[in-house]
């Protein structure tokens with residue numbers, strides 16, 4: 001699992017928040033993207049770029065001083081692309097437990113030295129949870145492809 005999971009920890013500082021002291025959505029997405037990129041590149045062994053982010057909702061505010069844990073997990077490798085599942089948890093000051101606040105699926109494409117998409121080594125799931133994420137990744141990929149087709153100008 002070591003190379004397939006990345007955990008990033010951030011504390012929410014004043015510069016990360018809006019005037020109400022709530023973490024900016026864009027800052028959270030930035031942290032999620034960084035964690036996912038490190039996870040993708042750990043496995044690919046080369047630069048990987050974000051090509052899509054599935055919908056992410058902001059249902060639970062993360063506030064100034066909260067600690068956030070951003071956990072990125074490689075779910076499946078296709079040919080040149082990889083899917084990364086990112087979960088976000090927050091821990092309020094003095095709290096003993098973490099609360100899940102967000103999740104999203106990121107797709108990255110590995111680029112070789114020539115800047116072109118490059119095939120990467122596939123992975124096999126190692127436990128039941130990984131197997132479930134791995135199996136469901138195919139359906140999510142189809143959904144993305146269909147959405148991209150619909151979004152094409154006619």
Ligand SMILES: CC(C)(COP(=O)(O)OP(=O)(O)OC[C@H]1O[C@@H](n2cnc3c(N)ncnc32)[C@H](O)[C@@H]1OP(=O)(O)O)[C@@H](O)C(=O)NCCC(=O)NCCS
Pocket residue numbers: 049050051052078079080081082107109116117144148
């Ligand atoms: C990533 C990039 C090089 C892919 O180029 P491309 O011409 O679409 O390449 P291909 O058609 O060969 O597709 C390569 C892979 O990307 C996948 N892909 C392409 N567009 C995708 C999308 N919108 N969502 C999910 N996967 C996508 C393809 O399915 C393929 O995966 P596979 O090899 O595992 O089957 C190109 O889209 C690019 O440079 N995008 C900008 C990336 C970037 O700047 N990211 C930072 C965001 S600001």
